[in-house]
Ligand code: COA
């Protein structure tokens with residue numbers, strides 16, 4: 001059996017969230033459907049957050065209702081507080097991702113709480129969710145904070161010590177919210193975290209590509225055994241509450257890299273490049289990534305001709 005890696009598509013949430021002009025619900029749903037058809041089983045389709053904080057994602061309940069019953073499909077919903085988590089559960093979300101930041105400044109800016117207050121809220125939420133409901137816990141600013149700079153590894157590990165036991169089967173995602181981390185730091189923190197919880201959770205990594213290190217960082221996480229990697233189609237994204245950060249590492253770049261390494265993603269790169277081009281063309285979108293332009297500019301790139309060879 002060859003190696004595999006699971007990508008989680010962030011475009012409809014992290015990718016669309018900073019885009020100003022409202023993207024019609026039907027357009028969002030069409031992107032979600034095409035991404036699912038390209039092979040994505042798990043897509044973060046939106047968030048249950050204050051519509052004043054993130055107006056673009058205010059139609060997440062409608063999107064969830066439209067796709068939650070698709071076969072073999074896991075729409076993931078981001079939530080910033082217990083209220084959002086309960087609302088998502090009641091709306092039938094099959095996977096809930098709770099977000100908190102390790103650094104106090106970013107957590108206050110993002111969700112108006114200290115990290116310890118958010119940690120307590122996560123503990124209250126998971127106590128109320130059904131035991132079988134898949135949960136993810138996102139550690140924003142695990143490496144670097146837009147306001148405080150480098151985040152001490154011990155701060156991230158201390159928060160893990162508190163929260164991994166709260167729900168031992170939760171997937172834990174360490175997030176480079178700013179895109180300023182370098183691969184040595186990614187590798188070292190995952191090595192220490194994984195060693196700390198030997199029978200531990202499923203680990204995931206979330207990269208932004210602000211300094212062009214998204215792929216290198218994803219590879220550093222992969223080298224430590226991380227097999228769940230977030231990416232956004234077209235490299236869209238950027239947290240509106242993390243000034244200076246650009247988009248997520250581009251899905252098509254990550255697929256290109258892993259497939260070149262012989263690591264299967266189960267995704268259709270040709271289809272993804274087409275979706276990425278459409279995502280990059282959305283009014284107000286700031287796209288990133290390299291593979292899209294490279295694959296589209298190949299002389300043999302004509303309809304029906306595979307670019308992926
Ligand atoms: N979903 C929708 N609305 C919510 C909500 C949720 N989960 N939680 C709170 N709200 C609303 C309240 O109804 C209130 O609305 P109003 O101003 O119209 O009365 C407003 O948000 C503030 O309520 P409050 O109880 O003071 O909120 P809070 O302090 O518990 O939480 C957050 C504030 C977390 C909801 C808000 O900061 C937020 O949504 N941040 C978004 C974070 C985000 O998405 N970041 C990017 C991704 S990491």
Ligand code: ZN
Nearest residue numbers: 014177206239
């Ligand atoms: Zn992000």
